[in-house]
Amino acid sequence: MTLNCLAVDDEPLALGLVCAFIEKTPFLKLTGRFSSAVEALQGLHTQQVDVLFLDIQMPDLTGLELARVLEKSGAQGQGPRIIFTTAFNHFALEGFRVDALDYLLKPFNYEEFLRSATKALTYFELIHKAETPMVQQAPQTQPIREDYLFLKVEYQLIRVAYSDILYIEGLKDYVKVHLLNESKPLLSLTSLKALEEKLPAERFMRVHRSFIVNLEKIGAIARNNIQIGSAHVPIGDQYKDVFSDYVSRWT
Secondary structure, three states, X not given: OOEEEEEEOOOHHHHHHHHHHHHHOOOEEEEEEEOOHHHHHHHHOOOOOOEEEEEOOOOOOOHHHHHHHHHHHOHHHHOOEEEEEEOOHHHHHHHHHOOOOEEEEOOOOHHHXXXXXXXXXXXXXXXXXXXXXXXXXOOOOOOOOOOEEEEEEOOEEEEEXXXXXXXXXXXXXXXEEEEOOOOOOEEEOOOHHHHHHHXXXXXXXXXXXXXXXXXXXXXXXXXXXEEXXXXXXXXXXXXXXXXXXXXXXXX
């Protein structure tokens, strides 16, 4: 797999270094180089780009502003994944919020660059593998149901088996995915509603505005909460009737 790349930086030396690193990497192809985000935005409309190596501090239009433009226009879902390059580490959180794939802190060497580029390659390979079975099985009347999903955690996609999920907790724009045999939950930048739509309804149920449970992992049920392992998940009033209907099948 070869990834088409654009490099954007208003500093000629920094731009030259990124371009040299791209051309040095076998699975990357340099398809354009720009000294401003405005020029890059125009270039993105004329070619297919997989990865955008993007400086943050630039005149006229910053890298973060360009990322937000792509996100609002809907291009971010179909267009390039962004790897930010900057000399300022305090932009890391903002980079995460605009769904950047990675964040390179200047000055960086080729080893650090290659690590980020490999993340990009892994991301697109995972996407390709996730989409391929759907294409291959499309003619079948009963397509195979996957038993996992991919979660964006920090700057990588992590494959999570449904059977490993205990319950999911919603926190505004984030979710905590509590897993079997893991002391710490996975923190993913997505909404509980978006995740609910991806999960199979026969295995998972929303029981509270802030919680989804794996029905197979329920250990005990009290009047107002569900026990899963050592955790007690509350049952919201608006979800009680649906959950009660499900429980009634047990008796």
